[in-house]
Amino acid sequence: MFTKSAKWYDALYSFKDYAQESAKIISLLKQEHPAAHSVLDVACGTAEHDKYLSKEYNVDGLDINQEFIQIASRKNPTGEYFCADMTSFALGKTYDIVLCLFSSIGYAKTLDGVVKALLCFEKHLNADGIIMVEPWFTPDAWSPIGRVYLLTAETPEGKVCRMNSSEQQGALSIFHFHYLVGTSAGVEYFIERHELGLFSVDDMKKAFDMANLTVRYDQKGLTDRGLYIAKRKHF
Numbered sequence: 001m002f003t004k005s006a007k008w009y010d011a012l013y014s015f016k017d018y019a020q021e022s023a024k025i026i027s028l029l030k031q032e033h034p035a036a037h038s039v040l041d042v043a044c045g046t047a048e049h050d051k052y053l054s055k056e057y058n059v060d061g062l063d064i065n066q067e068f069i070q071i072a073s074r075k076n077p078t079g080e081y082f083c084a085d086m087t088s089f090a091l092g093k094t095y096d097i098v099l100c101l102f103s104s105i106g107y108a109k110t111l112d113g114v115v116k117a118l119l120c121f122e123k124h125l126n127a128d129g130i131i132m133v134e135p136w137f138t139p140d141a142w143s144p145i146g147r148v149y150l151l152t153a154e155t156p157e158g159k160v161c162r163m164n165s166s167e168q169q170g171a172l173s174i175f176h177f178h179y180l181v182g183t184s185a186g187v188e189y190f191i192e193r194h195e196l197g198l199f200s201v202d203d204m205k206k207a208f209d210m211a212n213l214t215v216r217y218d219q220k221g222l223t224d225r226g227l228y229i230a231k232r233k234h235f
């Protein structure tokens with residue numbers, strides 16, 4: 001995953017409008033759960049959303065990448081950040097809102113993994129809490145054939161270039177990210193492999209059902225990737 005590239009993540013994703021997305025999330029949360037005050041951001045990455053969400057809510061986060069956890073803690077110093085796997089975590093705390101954004105749920109890879117993650121989300125939810133999951137692509141909307149993507153960025157520390165191809169194996173989308181990083185120490189090259197499960201809307205709805213959650217799907221969502229909004233079936 002982003003193990004070797006963590007410190008370049010924010011520069012590479014600087015095209016993403018986290019401020020605007022966070023404003024949309026806050027406005028949605030105000031409608032869905034006006035009394036909410038606590039948020040858990042699952043697979044929080046470098047906490048770019050949390051930077052904005054923490055102006056309205058007490059925001060904690062978790063991510064599997066220790067370097068992201070360190071960056072996130074610096075960005076949102078009032079939040080607690082945990083290094084944990086979204087499919088098997090137990091934090092001993094509950095929240096009004098559990099978020100899983102920017103398609104991070106795809107990293108659960110299989111439908112069984114998604115159900116395990118959603119069961120963990122449900123266990124960390126207060127009685128009237130809300131879960132929001134921004135999904136990865138559905139199998140019919142994703143096509144890897146012949147696509148090559150390039151991102152470049154520059155920071156005071158150096159320059160980074162990431163080029164990737166992708167492939168599909170069954171219900172898995174697989175990315176091969178090639179990085180060239182230039183700093184005062186020289187030029188370094190490394191590769192990262194990312195695997196994300198491709199799930200249909202029906203499969204995702206089934207997964208929510210198996211995790212004792214009722215769910216509504218908004219096809220547009222925050223960034224045109226769709227959004228699942230779920231609650232406990234009985235509270």
Ligand SMILES: C[S@@+](CC[C@H](N)C(=O)[O-])C[C@H]1O[C@@H](n2cnc3c(N)ncnc32)[C@H](O)[C@@H]1O
Pocket residue numbers: 001002042043044045046047048049062063064065068084085086087101102103104107108
């Ligand atoms: C596309 S990034 C999104 C990060 C952040 N939410 C954002 O919007 O920038 C996907 C994130 O999922 C995290 N991740 C991948 N697998 C995970 C797992 N099993 N448990 C927790 N986090 C995971 C990665 O480390 C990465 O931070």
